[in-house]
Amino acid sequence: MILATVRKLVHAAQSDFSRPYRCVSAKELSKIFVSARRIHSYLERFEGNWATAAIVKQFMSSARRYGKQMQYFRQANDNRNPNIM
Numbered sequence: 001m002i003l004a005t006v007r008k009l010v011h012a013a014q015s016d017f018s019r020p021y022r023c024v025s026a027k028e029l030s031k032i033f034v035s036a037r038r039i040h041s042y043l044e045r046f047e048g049n050w051a052t053a054a055i056v057k058q059f060m061s062s063a064r065r066y067g068k069q070m071q072y073f074r075q076a077n078d079n080r081n082p083n084i085m
Helices: 002-012 026-037 041-045 045-070
Strands: none
Touching: 002 026, 002 045, 026 041, 026 045, 041 045
């Protein structure tokens, strides 16, 4: 249930899955962390939001890997189809 909530929050934040976790702005992460703690009070036990951060990292990594496999992300030198992200 917590995993599904965090996943929905990452989508709601309109995160760019073509970027790694380390490139996500602190403001964007803060919104996700605060919302997750508000919805699931259990997450308040983890100081520094490390548990939520680990969930976000794993989800974004998996989404990015899947996006690359499905060719959702255009390479910098690929101008064939401009409609692909």
